Amino acid sequence: MQIITARRLIAGKGKAVWENAALCMEGGLIKAAGTADLVRDQYPNAPVCDYGEATILPGLIDMHIHVGDTQSRPDVAQGGQLTKILFAAWELSQALKRGITTVRDVASEPGVCAALRQAADMGFLKIPRIVTCGTALAASGGHGWPLKSVEEVDGPWKIREAVRRNIREGADWIKAMADETADMPEYTQEELDALVQECHRHGKKAAVHASFASTVDMCIKAGFDTIEHGIFLTPQQARAMAQKGIAWVPTAAVCTRIAREREQMMADRGLAAADLTAGNVEVFLAAQRANPAADVRGLTAEQLERVLFYRKVCDAYAHNLKPCLDMGVTILAGTDMVIGGTEPAPVEEEIICLTEYGLTAVEAVESATGHAARVLGLEGQIGTLEPGAAADILVVEGDAARRPEALRKTLAVYQNGNQIAQ
Numbered sequence: 001m002q003i004i005t006a007r008r009l010i011a012g013k014g015k016a017v018w019e020n021a022a023l024c025m026e027g028g029l030i031k032a033a034g035t036a037d038l039v040r041d042q043y044p045n046a047p048v049c050d051y052g053e054a055t056i057l058p059g060l061i062d063m064h065i066h067v068g069d070t071q072s073r074p075d076v077a078q079g080g081q082l083t084k085i086l087f088a089a090w091e092l093s094q095a096l097k098r099g100i101t102t103v104r105d106v107a108s109e110p111g112v113c114a115a116l117r118q119a120a121d122m123g124f125l126k127i128p129r130i131v132t133c134g135t136a137l138a139a140s141g142g143h144g145w146p147l148k149s150v151e152e153v154d155g156p157w158k159i160r161e162a163v164r165r166n167i168r169e170g171a172d173w174i175k176a177m178a179d180e181t182a183d184m185p186e187y188t189q190e191e192l193d194a195l196v197q198e199c200h201r202h203g204k205k206a207a208v209h210a211s212f213a214s215t216v217d218m219c220i221k222a223g224f225d226t227i228e229h230g231i232f233l234t235p236q237q238a239r240a241m242a243q244k245g246i247a248w249v250p251t252a253a254v255c256t257r258i259a260r261e262r263e264q265m266m267a268d269r270g271l272a273a274a275d276l277t278a279g280n281v282e283v284f285l286a287a288q289r290a291n292p293a294a295d296v297r298g299l300t301a302e303q304l305e306r307v308l309f310y311r312k313v314c315d316a317y318a319h320n321l322k323p324c325l326d327m328g329v330t331i332l333a334g335t336d337m338v339i340g341g342t343e344p345a346p347v348e349e350e351i352i353c354l355t356e357y358g359l360t361a362v363e364a365v366e367s368a369t370g371h372a373a374r375v376l377g378l379e380g381q382i383g384t385l386e387p388g389a390a391a392d393i394l395v396v397e398g399d400a401a402r403r404p405e406a407l408r409k410t411l412a413v414y415q416n417g418n419q420i421a422q
């Protein structure tokens with residue numbers, strides 16, 4: 001039995017934040033959490049470790065990662081399957097050290113998650129708990145089709161067959177790809193309906209990559225459990241999702257990061273920040289289309305289009321994310337950081353980003369803890385600091401309830417009550 005104390009504790013459920021807090025754990029589970037006086041009175045003989053001016057919170061849950069993804073590491077991709085698995089093990093162990101204790105893998109190459117989970121179960125690999133979708137299902141030529149983590153499947157019965165096969169291979173969820181970079185649904189309604197029905201018939205949940213309005217409408221109708229990205233989600237769609245119990249994983253940080261990098265690229269070419277409005281980029285683009293030889297500061301039309309696209313995405317988040325939350329839709333933190341340049345599974349960055357788009361710090365933490373656990377069907381087991389839950393705990397320096405940047409300074413991580421070496 002052990003007690004840890006700190007200035008405050010975020011329970012991961014609603015607005016519950018305790019000042020002068022303590023948590024008692026035993027046998028890998030939480031025994032009690034609340035004010036230090038109460039917890040220490042309850043367990044007077046337990047040893048106490050005090051973290052001072054820190055915040056105790058549940059281990060974080062990343063709802064959107066691709067285990068072993070090598071899009072940002074072509075060197076690893078060349079190394080073959082075994083190298084990829086070692087890379088995935090390293091990435092996940094790094095994430096665990098920063099306090100990410102559970103991840104939902106939303107498409108990975110066959111066998112990768114199974115091998116990692118087996119190694120963790122056998123006790124010789126310390127990584128976050130993995131919930132996996134296995135390989136994603138896409139229409140022929142659809143989003144991600146060239147990747148080994150994506151399987152092309154068409155037609156309702158072939159889709160049902162693929163769902164059954166994925167479940168047989170150990171998938172906890174099923175992931176569908178429904179669109180890419182344009183408002184062009186890749187699957188028909190009949191196909192999406194078949195996928196969700198088959199998945200639910202087996203007691204599993206379904207996630208879908210859907211970004212644009214008409215595809216999102218189709219996915220809401222089909223009844224997916226989570227919509228990934230939904231970058232132009234409207235409050236009306238959010239209300240429909242809330243009514244049907246569909247959660248939203250906006251992956252806001254990765255999109256915002258891409259937008260900022262592209263805008264930096266323009267700034268490097270002498271285009272002032274004031275020029276980087278969607279309207280002005282459209283003017284640049286029109287000039288180049290009219291005269292392809294015209295010099296638009298050395299940028300191709302494609303580069304300009306991407307700048308414009310990600311600017312629109314960020315504008316949409318800034319405009320819609322908070323109103324969508326107010327419609328009652330559950331927002332979940334997912335990183336999808338396949339572009340590299342960050343720590344593995346940087347959930348803390350997604351939490352900080354969500355606060356920039358209007359969530360409070362405690363709401364944003366809940367999107368990566370209690371809400372995520374509930375959507376995973378693991379409510380009461382992980383994601384909240386309450387008696388009976390796994391002692392998956394993160395301790396960070398400073399006040400994470402007011403300043404989410406505190407999440408960048410990990411002091412300690414416990415997984416099932418065992419402290420993870422930093």
Ligand SMILES: [Zn+2]
Pocket residue numbers: 064066106336
């Ligand atoms: Zn993804």
